[in-house]
Amino acid sequence: MSTTHIQPLPNVRGRMSYTELGEGKKRTRNIREKTNRIAAQMGDMGTREDFIRFCSAMRRQSQGTRLNEGYELRVSWSPEELSRDSPEDIQRACEYGYLLCKEVAPNAPCWVTVHTDGEGGCVHVHATIANHDLVSGTAIAHGTDHATVKRKNDRLSREMGFTVVGPEPAREKTTWAERKGQFGIESFERVLGNRVADARDHASNMEEFFEELKVRGVELTETRKVDEKTGEETVGWSYKSRDPYGKGRRKRRRRASNLADDLTREGIEAYFDQKQRELEVPQQDAPTPEVLPDVPETAEPAAQPSADSALDVYDLDRAYVSEMASDLQKAHIHRSRDKGESFMDERYQQIVEAHNHPDEQLAKLREDVDAARREFYASKGARDTMQHPCPGLLAGMHVFAKAGRNARDPVSRMMADMTALMLRMMIQEALAEERRRQREEAERRVYESRKNMWDAEKRLKAAEKALSDEDERERRQKSERMQRRVKEAEQRAPVRTPRSADKDTQFDE
Numbered sequence: 001m002s003t004t005h006i007q008p009l010p011n012v013r014g015r016m017s018y019t020e021l022g023e024g025k026k027r028t029r030n031i032r033e034k035t036n037r038i039a040a041q042m043g044d045m046g047t048r049e050d051f052i053r054f055c056s057a058m059r060r061q062s063q064g065t066r067l068n069e070g071y072e073l074r075v076s077w078s079p080e081e082l083s084r085d086s087p088e089d090i091q092r093a094c095e096y097g098y099l100l101c102k103e104v105a106p107n108a109p110c111w112v113t114v115h116t117d118g119e120g121g122c123v124h125v126h127a128t129i130a131n132h133d134l135v136s137g138t139a140i141a142h143g144t145d146h147a148t149v150k151r152k153n154d155r156l157s158r159e160m161g162f163t164v165v166g167p168e169p170a171r172e173k174t175t176w177a178e179r180k181g182q183f184g185i186e187s188f189e190r191v192l193g194n195r196v197a198d199a200r201d202h203a204s205n206m207e208e209f210f211e212e213l214k215v216r217g218v219e220l221t222e223t224r225k226v227d228e229k230t231g232e233e234t235v236g237w238s239y240k241s242r243d244p245y246g247k248g249r250r251k252r253r254r255r256a257s258n259l260a261d262d263l264t265r266e267g268i269e270a271y272f273d274q275k276q277r278e279l280e281v282p283q284q285d286a287p288t289p290e291v292l293p294d295v296p297e298t299a300e301p302a303a304q305p306s307a308d309s310a311l312d313v314y315d316l317d318r319a320y321v322s323e324m325a326s327d328l329q330k331a332h333i334h335r336s337r338d339k340g341e342s343f344m345d346e347r348y349q350q351i352v353e354a355h356n357h358p359d360e361q362l363a364k365l366r367e368d369v370d371a372a373r374r375e376f377y378a379s380k381g382a383r384d385t386m387q388h389p390c391p392g393l394l395a396g397m398h399v400f401a402k403a404g405r406n407a408r409d410p411v412s413r414m415m416a417d418m419t420a421l422m423l424r425m426m427i428q429e430a431l432a433e434e435r436r437r438q439r440e441e442a443e444r445r446v447y448e449s450r451k452n453m454w455d456a457e458k459r460l461k462a463a464e465k466a467l468s469d470e471d472e473r474e475r476r477q478k479s480e481r482m483q484r485r486v487k488e489a490e491q492r493a494p495v496r497t498p499r500s501a502d503k504d505t506q507f508d509e
Helices: 012-021 025-033 048-061 087-104 146-160 176-182 188-201 206-215 265-280 318-339 346-356 358-378 380-386 391-403 410-492 503-507
Strands: 002-009 040-043 070-077 110-115 124-130 219-226 233-242 251-255
Touching (some): 012 048, 012 110, 012 124, 040 048, 040 087, 070 087, 206 219
Antiparallel strands (some): 070 124, 233 251
16 A cells, blocks of 8 residues: 655755765765665656756746745655565556656646655655646646545555555446457457356366466466454455566566456356356256367477467457448449349348358357368477567467468458458567667667766766865965965064164264
8 A cells, every 4th residue: 555645845956965865874875875765756847956957947937926946746656565675566666656646737848756765665756746837838727635635645546556554435347348449459458358257167176277277378467355343355356467568578467356346256256156046047048168179189288379369369249240231241242233133132142141140250250260270280380480579460360370371261361351450469569669769779678878967967067076175285285385375474584673662873973
């Protein structure tokens, strides 16, 4: 859980100096050893000095109408939630502080500094927000009170997977089909939710669900809590998996309730209970449970796809089939009218049948894809493909070429178009991954140049201070030498008798 505190800053420079060097003996030691207490930092300006000058300039520009140059937002986490010994946790705290600043003041520049040297050993953030709205050109009008900041921090903590003090607000039950559209295609939440939902859909009970999670590289953690007053026990699930779009492809964790209610323990159990009831009371129109075909025993372990493969992330939806069937129906009618023929033929009936019963056509496509996937996994080419820098794209091209090789009638061509749509999504994923790598490389070079410039500035300041001290020492020594010489000269000079003012004695007359 995290705690927050916000305070106004009449002088940003003084506070930023404290967050960099500390105070008292700690400050003296950092200056002497040319070190600082910054564990991580990020902001909207080039350097800390640029941000400080901006805050000061905006206050001077207001001609005395603004009392504060900015606001400091402090966020602290318990050691059980974020460890100061983990670079990933430190970077996560830095990113969280920046996002919270944008929640409090979306249009104001900010600078975030992470500390790990506190007395309690807690990872905490000092986030400084400039008191200037770049859109309106005025000071921050509202949103800097403690209640608003706490409310926004609680909401963001839930979204980012942190625990929150106090009960969560009541909300309606959500499903992953409804919520996945709220996350970006490259977001970790969407990738993780797709993997969990796919594992659930390909399992018939809880044991198979756990196995399907392992196949997709998802770790499940169960947490049990007992209410001391009522004795009621609650069980919560969280999922952990590797982030294909994150830095270093590190593993990240999300609570099941933050993804969707039907992916929690209660939601998964209710799903399998409903599935069991449908099997016990079969109906004619009840779809048979879909199970992922097993890989033949002849396939070597190296031929298994990685957990990050796009084949395990993307899945067709019945809406795609309905939309494509509608487009094919319109195109067939226009083509028949252009030829002067009746469109009510066998081909039209097949298209109408696909539109009215998309589940059957979708099952047919999935069956073709599963068969092609089995053939792909068992082949030697699969092992060679998985060694390529972009295995998901090549694997998808191989599988989808197999699935659409017999596209002769319009419905089969519609299925091939569906596979082409999924292949297009994989290509977009590969291009986005390449752009992300290039962006990270550019950012790394920029950060390194900024660090070198900052180190050079610190060395220059230290050299200027040393020269200034040396000049002052020489001036002091010169002054002391002159004073000694004057004193010695006065001591060596003889005592002179004053001459008489008598006229006769003076002229020897």
